[in-house]
Structures are given as C-alpha cells and as structure tokens.
Amino acid sequence: MRQVVILGSTGSIGVSTLSVLAQHSQSFQVLALTAASQVDKLLAQCLQFKPRYAAMFDAKAAAELSFQLKQAGSTTEVLSGHAALCQLAGHPDADIVMAAIVGAAGLLPTLAAVEQGKTVLLANKEALVMTGELFINKVKQHGATLLPIDSEHNAIFQCLPAALQQHTHDQRIQDFGISKLLLTGSGGPFLTTPLAQFDAITPAQAVAHPNWSMGQKISVDSATMMNKGLEFIEARWLFNCAADDIEVVIHPQSIIHSMVQYTDGSILAQLGQPDMRTPIAHALAFPGRMASPVAPLNFKQLRDFTFTEPEPERYPNLYLAIEACRAGQGATTALNAANEVAVAAFLAGQIRFTDIARVNSACLTQFVGFRASALDDIVALDQQARQSAQDTLRKLA
Numbered sequence: 001m002r003q004v005v006i007l008g009s010t011g012s013i014g015v016s017t018l019s020v021l022a023q024h025s026q027s028f029q030v031l032a033l034t035a036a037s038q039v040d041k042l043l044a045q046c047l048q049f050k051p052r053y054a055a056m057f058d059a060k061a062a063a064e065l066s067f068q069l070k071q072a073g074s075t076t077e078v079l080s081g082h083a084a085l086c087q088l089a090g091h092p093d094a095d096i097v098m099a100a101i102v103g104a105a106g107l108l109p110t111l112a113a114v115e116q117g118k119t120v121l122l123a124n125k126e127a128l129v130m131t132g133e134l135f136i137n138k139v140k141q142h143g144a145t146l147l148p149i150d151s152e153h154n155a156i157f158q159c160l161p162a163a164l165q166q167h168t169h170d171q172r173i174q175d176f177g178i179s180k181l182l183l184t185g186s187g188g189p190f191l192t193t194p195l196a197q198f199d200a201i202t203p204a205q206a207v208a209h210p211n212w213s214m215g216q217k218i219s220v221d222s223a224t225m226m227n228k229g230l231e232f233i234e235a236r237w238l239f240n241c242a243a244d245d246i247e248v249v250i251h252p253q254s255i256i257h258s259m260v261q262y263t264d265g266s267i268l269a270q271l272g273q274p275d276m277r278t279p280i281a282h283a284l285a286f287p288g289r290m291a292s293p294v295a296p297l298n299f300k301q302l303r304d305f306t307f308t309e310p311e312p313e314r315y316p317n318l319y320l321a322i323e324a325c326r327a328g329q330g331a332t333t334a335l336n337a338a339n340e341v342a343v344a345a346f347l348a349g350q351i352r353f354t355d356i357a358r359v360n361s362a363c364l365t366q367f368v369g370f371r372a373s374a375l376d377d378i379v380a381l382d383q384q385a386r387q388s389a390q391d392t393l394r395k396l397a
C-alpha cells in the first residue's frame with residue numbers, strides 16, 4: 001500500500017486524483033487531504049476516503065470541518081494553517097504527494113515534500129516557474145522523484161527514452177538524440193474570435209474552455225495562453241533544456257498532448273482524451289501502468305486534426321513568458337506573480353481581458369534584469385512584483 005497526500009484535494013486535479021485512486025484502493029491509501037476553505041467538499045471526501053489527516057488553510061473552516069467530522073463519527077484528525085500543509089506534505093509515512101494547490105500558495109508545501117525526498121506529482125506549475133533552479137536543485141539534493149502531471153509535460157515524459165526518464169534533471173536531451181520538445185496547446189476559447197472583440201471578453205467566456213474542465217485560474221491562463229507560457233518555463237526546468245529547444249504548436253483538438261522530435265526525423269507523440277486522469281494514473285503507477293476511468297480514443301470518430309502557429313497579437317502573454325524564460329529566474333518569478341494578480345483582478349471584474357497582458361508586460365519590463373536564487377530573495381521578489389502589478393491595476397482602473 002502506497003500512502004498518498006493530496007495538496008488541493010477539492011480542486012479540479014484533486015478530484016480527478018481521487019477518482020483514479022477510488023479505482024485502486026488495494027494499492028493506494030489516502031494519508032491526508034488538504035484544501036483552502038471548502039468545508040463541504042473536503043468533508044464528503046474525508047467520509048469517503050477516510051484519510052488519517054485533513055488540513056485546511058483557513059482556521060475557521062478547519063474548526064467547522066473538525067466539528068462535522070466528529071458528528072459523523074469520523075476519526076480523521078483535522079489540522080489547520082499553512083504550516084500544517086507543509087507538515088503533511090513531508091509526513092514520514094507519505095510515499096506520494098500530489099501537488100495540486102493553485103498558484104504561489106502551493107510553493108512551500110510542495111518544497112516540503114521535495115525536501116523529504118517524496119515522490120512528488122507536480123500539477124502546481126506556478127511553484128516550479130517561481131523557483132526554477134532552486135526547485136530542481138532541491139529535488140536532486142534530497143533524492144526526490146519529480147513526475148509531471150501537467151498533460152503536456154507528462155506526454156513529453158512518456159515520449160522520452162527510459163534512460164532519460166530516470167535522470168531528466170541532469171542529462172542533456174541532445175545526448176539522447178532529441179532535437180526539440182513540441183509543446184501543444186488548444187489555443188483556448190478565443191482561437192478564432194476577432195481581435196476587435198477581445199476587450200469585451202467576460203470572465204464567464206474566458207473560463208469556458210472548449211476541451212478541458214479545469215479550475216478558474218488555469219482556465220483564464222489557457223484563454224490568454226499564459227498557461228502555455230508557464231508550461232514553456234516548466235518544460236525548460238523539468239527537462240533541463242533551453243528556450244531554443246522548445247516550440248509551441250496550436251492543436252485545437254487537444255488529442256496530441258505534446259511531442260518529442262528526434263534528430264533522425266522521428267517525432268513521438270502521446271495521444272489520448274483531454275482528461276487529466278490519464279496523466280495522473282500514469283504518474284501514480286510509474287514506472288508501471290494501471291487502469292484509469294478514461295476511455296481510449298476512438299479513431300473512427302476523430303475528424304479534424306489540425307495545427308497552427310500561435311499569433312503574437314492574439315496571445316501576447318505567451319510571448320511575454322518566452323521572453324521571461326530567456327531572461328532568467330527573476331523575470332519568470334515576477335511574471336508569474338503579476339499574472340496571478342492580473343487574473344484575480346480580471347475574474348473579479350476589475351480589469352478587461354486585454355489588461356492582463358498590460359499588467360504582465362509592465363511588470364516584466366520592471367523586473368526583467370532581476371536575479372533571485374535563494375528562497376528568501378525569490379519570495380521577496382514575488383511580493384515586490386505583486387505590489388508593482390497592483391500599482392498597474394490602479395492606473396488601469
């Protein structure tokens with residue numbers, strides 16, 4: 001029995017993870033479930049999966065959860081606060097930690113799992129984008145195993161030679177005959193929307209992704225293609241490569257989840273339904289395989305299978321992220337912070353869809369030359385960039 005901790009169990013990835021685990025209760029046990037503040041959802045999950053621990057970021061929500069669990073006769077122990085999330089992520093009995101908190105809030109709990117040498121299933125791409133080299137160095141230093149959950153990175157990982165899969169952080173992809181990583185993206189809901197209509201895009205339109213069902217923040221990031229930009233930076237760190245080794249291709253059907261191009265002209269791709277339970281099952285079972293609730297593709301029903309290039313005017317955020325990736329760690333930390341502030345403001349109805357790129361661009365211009373490698377410096381830079389993004393928001397309002 002492998003013991004699993006889920007950071008962010010009430011979110012889209014958390015729920016998908018539990019759906020896979022429910023099918024494999026003879027091999028995996030849920031040690032801990034954690035969430036921000038959604039009591040009802042975490043309560044139902046605790047009653048179904050009977051974890052030893054549950055933790056909530058919000059203290060009042062934790063107290064409510066504890067009360068409800070006791071009423072229901074549950075023995076799950078409830079903890080609260082950020083320190084509790086870190087404690088559970090590094091719990092001595094945990095084998096696998098699913099890092100599925102959204103945004104910078106997930107950084108320290110994810111690092112806590114890395115520092116205890118756990119098998120870390122990484123969905124929380126912002127944590128890696130924020131800290132890059134520091135994150136990967138900790139993985140190496142503590143002998144942690146880092147497996148990508150993001151569907152593109154999971155696809156690329158599956159297309160790598162087995163010898164490279166064991167050492168993605170310290171080998172060069174070129175030494176394995178790889179010439180390029182091809183990152184596919186759907187282009188989001190506004191792939192064909194006339195640019196003149198972009199100012200009027202509402203949060204409800206932006207979160208309605210054509211292929212994937214996801215949390216709000218990543219859905220907006222998919223609409224701006226900042227998500228692909230963050231994934232570009234994520235790929236640079238996960239696969240120890242340079243910006244020049246990565247190319248973004250729009251593939252609106254989301255059937256190919258990404259590809260690896262070899263020097264002999266071969267391109268290997270991973271295909272499947274756009275359903276996160278496939279990469280989750282892959283990572284849980286790695287290096288083996290196990291069933292997931294996802295049906296295989298039916299090629300008799302597949303019609304269009306198309307590819308285009310992302311237009312810079314349509315997706316300025318993608319190009320800001322690539323620029324930041326080339327500039328270095330300070331730039332990527334600052335851009336990620338600005339984007340979290342901008343997306344939250346857009347979802348709250350404070351700025352227009354097109355303002356997200358304005359906030360991000362202003363912040364990148366300000367911090368592009370910054371360097372930050374120690375954790376304290378990175379966290380300080382993240383805070384400075386958030387302040388700067390707030391200043392831009394005030395100017396836009």
Ligand code: NAD
Pocket residue numbers: 007008009010011012013014034035036037038057085099100101102103105123124125126149150151212213214215216217218276
């Ligand atoms: P979501 O918004 O649906 O869920 C986020 C989870 O994080 C919730 O359980 C929430 O309670 C928890 N959380 C939020 N703030 C917290 C805090 N301060 N402390 C503790 N917990 C907190 O998000 P999601 O779509 O599941 O995405 C999670 C992560 O996975 C993101 O980083 C996203 O980029 C990545 N990801 C998601 C998908 C997807 O299909 N949803 C695909 C690839 C990558």
Ligand code: MG
Pocket residue numbers: 150151152231
């Ligand atoms: Mg992805």
